[in-house]
Amino acid sequence: MTQTTALGHIRVLDMSRILAGPWAGQLLADLGAEVIKIERPGHGDDTRGWGPPWLKDAAGNDSREAAYYTCANRGKQSVTLDITQPEGQQLIRELAAQSDVLLENYKVGGLAKYGLDYERLKAVNPKLIYCSITGFGQTGPYKHRAGYDFMIQAMGGLMSITGAPDGEPGGGPQKVGVALADVITGLYASNACLAALAFRDRTGKGQYIDMSLLDVQVAALANQSANYLVSGKVPQRMGNAHPNIVPYQAFATADGHFILAVGNDSQFERLCGLLGRDEWVLEYAYKTNRLRVQKRAELVPLLEPLLRAQTTAYWIAELEKLGVPCGPINTLDQVFANEQVQARDMIVETEHPLAGEMTMVNNPIKLSESPVVTNKPPPLLGEHTQQVLTDVLDLSEEQQAKLRELGVVS
Numbered sequence: 001m002t003q004t005t006a007l008g009h010i011r012v013l014d015m016s017r018i019l020a021g022p023w024a025g026q027l028l029a030d031l032g033a034e035v036i037k038i039e040r041p042g043h044g045d046d047t048r049g050w051g052p053p054w055l056k057d058a059a060g061n062d063s064r065e066a067a068y069y070t071c072a073n074r075g076k077q078s079v080t081l082d083i084t085q086p087e088g089q090q091l092i093r094e095l096a097a098q099s100d101v102l103l104e105n106y107k108v109g110g111l112a113k114y115g116l117d118y119e120r121l122k123a124v125n126p127k128l129i130y131c132s133i134t135g136f137g138q139t140g141p142y143k144h145r146a147g148y149d150f151m152i153q154a155m156g157g158l159m160s161i162t163g164a165p166d167g168e169p170g171g172g173p174q175k176v177g178v179a180l181a182d183v184i185t186g187l188y189a190s191n192a193c194l195a196a197l198a199f200r201d202r203t204g205k206g207q208y209i210d211m212s213l214l215d216v217q218v219a220a221l222a223n224q225s226a227n228y229l230v231s232g233k234v235p236q237r238m239g240n241a242h243p244n245i246v247p248y249q250a251f252a253t254a255d256g257h258f259i260l261a262v263g264n265d266s267q268f269e270r271l272c273g274l275l276g277r278d279e280w281v282l283e284y285a286y287k288t289n290r291l292r293v294q295k296r297a298e299l300v301p302l303l304e305p306l307l308r309a310q311t312t313a314y315w316i317a318e319l320e321k322l323g324v325p326c327g328p329i330n331t332l333d334q335v336f337a338n339e340q341v342q343a344r345d346m347i348v349e350t351e352h353p354l355a356g357e358m359t360m361v362n363n364p365i366k367l368s369e370s371p372v373v374t375n376k377p378p379p380l381l382g383e384h385t386q387q388v389l390t391d392v393l394d395l396s397e398e399q400q401a402k403l404r405e406l407g408v409v410s
Helices: 020-030 086-097 118-124 149-155 180-203 213-219 222-231 265-275 289-294 296-307 312-322 332-337 339-343 385-391 397-406
Strands: 011-015 034-039 054-056 062-066 076-080 101-104 129-134 207-212 248-252 257-261 326-328 347-352 356-361
Touching (some): 011 086, 020 034, 020 076, 129 180, 149 180, 149 213, 180 207, 207 213, 248 296, 265 312, 332 339, 385 397
Parallel strands (some): 011 034, 034 076
Antiparallel strands (some): 257 326, 347 356
């Protein structure tokens, strides 16, 4: 552990897999924590096999490491350990005794049958912060159901407000292009762990954290939830339009599309000047956002032919001069080639034991005094088993050999 990072004094026992839990663990690792990832011998995290695409080895051949796995496991130590065996359970207890945080996303009660639930590990380490991530939480009628991101986006309302309106081409329920419920749950979970660590610093007490994907998805609907709770009106899919701001959507141009994001009335006034439509403001027809939202169906069709008259590059250049927010709709190759993305160091290079030089997405957090650590690659399956058994648990070579013979570790 290192003290030059924000969490260099913290050890995390990461017993999670797939995305939400590993995402939380990776963020804690980026912030400097020592994260020990527990994986099944011979199999590991399910996402190791979620390819293609696969990480290339030094010779350019497909490895057995899926790109998916690499997105959420940077900076961790992989330990292969069979928790179904009593010896494996004892090793987890010993690791928990020396850890600050434990992350897990087993089904409700899944670890209790191995004696690794919070109450029993709390007896081993009263200061332990134990974070459980499940689809529906530890309470309620759905608590025993399995929960995956796709179904949570549906059940939590996100798909009801995402995509083109019903009746239009491409209309109907649409999920977001990434597992957003998982990612946001990982962010909430890591924040909860940090809050629990701060509480422990003051009180000396550990605690249990109950995280639910459905809870998080409901909370993350933000203004759409507030709109419903205030008005009683159920929000509908609006494509790329915004329910509370106009004009704030994608528009077609002479050679493609771009995003126009007018956030206040002065920006709209400058847009009108560029379009030669000062009367829209002078006559008060669309002067305020409140009026523009009310007259959305009238105003947007007036804007569309004007914006189709010039190219995307033209509108972005001219609107930027006026301070009117706008931007292109980039593909991922354009994202990573973007000068702002590159200037912000959002790409990081590291040395991977199998692939050689490896490119990853950087952590967006910029800390002036305790910078994040993102140059450590995602580990190979069981890469650090011997190291952790030796350095953390102080097991002899003979003890480790016996564990390998029993199939407890590999």
